[in-house]
Amino acid sequence: MYNEPIFLKPVFKDRIWGGTKLREAFSYEIPSETTGECWGISAHPNGPSKVLNGPLEGKTLDQVWDEHAELFGNQEGEEFPLLVKILDAKTDLSVQVHPDDSYAQKVEGEPYGKTECWYVIDCEPGAELVYGHHAKSKSEFEQMVAENRWDDLLRTVPIQPGDFVYVPNGTIHAIGTGTMILETQQSSDVTYRVYDYDRRDTEGNTRELHIEKSIEVAMIPHEDAKFEPVESTIDGLKKTKLIQENYFTVYRWELDGPSEQYENRAYLLVSVLSGEGEITTDGGISLIKKGDHFIIPSTVKQFSLDGNVECIVSHPTV
Known part of the structure; x- marks a missing residue:
């Protein structure tokens, strides 16, 4: 696995x-x-x-x-x-x-x-x-x-x-x-x-x-798309669900300290916009920093985060 x-x-x-x-x-x-x-x-x-x-x-x-x-x-x-x-x-x-x-x-x-x-x-x-x-x-x-x-x-x-x-x-x-x-x-x-x-x-x-x-x-006449961000915090991780629509769901993650996570998603796409930290899985500890792009695969359901980072995270909406 x-x-x-x-x-x-x-x-x-x-x-x-x-x-x-x-x-x-x-x-x-x-x-x-x-x-x-x-x-x-x-x-x-x-x-x-x-x-x-x-x-x-x-x-x-x-x-x-x-x-x-x-x-x-x-x-x-x-x-x-x-x-x-x-x-x-x-x-x-x-x-x-x-x-x-x-x-x-x-x-x-x-x-x-x-x-x-x-x-x-x-x-x-x-x-x-x-x-x-x-x-x-x-x-x-x-x-x-x-x-x-x-x-x-x-x-x-x-x-x-x-x-x-x-x-x-x-x-x-x-x-x-x-x-x-x-x-x-x-x-x-x-x-x-x-x-x-x-x-x-x-x-x-x-x-x-x-x-x-x-x-x-083109959409004629134009209509602004409507969406409503939703915030939640788990330990040191503040998650803002920016949008959930037919093709994707997108979050802003703001990490400030340790946080245990369980994600019941097929997989997550993660881009680190600022800061540095680490993600710990059964496979060990991986350092993450500004500019990194990575996928948390379906085979990793539980992981822990630590550090001070801002990420944009997404997954397909199914």
Whole structure:
């Protein structure tokens, strides 16, 4: 029986809007000065994480999913369902929207659409997100896009560190300049760009837009998603359930001292945002620190924690 956490090596992605904060904040060895994404827990073919410890060391997470279903509660599904990222938006991301499962499967041949959520790790004073739009009908939306009336169309909201934002499929959205977030999402890389500020890459080319598909999948009119965080404390661990929805349940864990835990979940995905501590299982003691990403497998039901750490923790909602 596998009785220890499964630590993972992140995969980094260069992005036109990326910067260097993943190195500055988490001491990651990033590949470029425009590194936008850290795929911390990923089995997606565009960037699968590799196991760093134990008998599975060197295997990719998709291989582990295929070969060791017992570590994931023998859950059904050909593909690992979730993906956890940290994003560094040095400049604005494109205004975009994601499809639901049925559209992604029918049009793109992909297993999942993309519903996601964001925990704001840090942001500059005055930072904003694009979240939703002001069009009341599809025809009004199309007209505003055709006339480049982006200030009239797009809805912006202010943010600050510690905010949580839920982004169901169909939501028009964009992460703004000077923002670092942790994103929990369905394991999908299907993105439709609506607007990209007419910017050009290093070769002078604009990036592809997907206006027709965006209009087909967008929520029109926009409605804010509703959710209600719930707090609980067990010994030295404060848990805030940020959201529970169809695809994932996401928590913020704040550990301040020893805490015994019993988790009746198939498995947990854990990303450490700050601090350091340790997790003790039947397999021994594992040190955990800022920037670590690991999975507590289904075979580990009981464990103890100690230290002073902040984590974002998630699991599929079943």
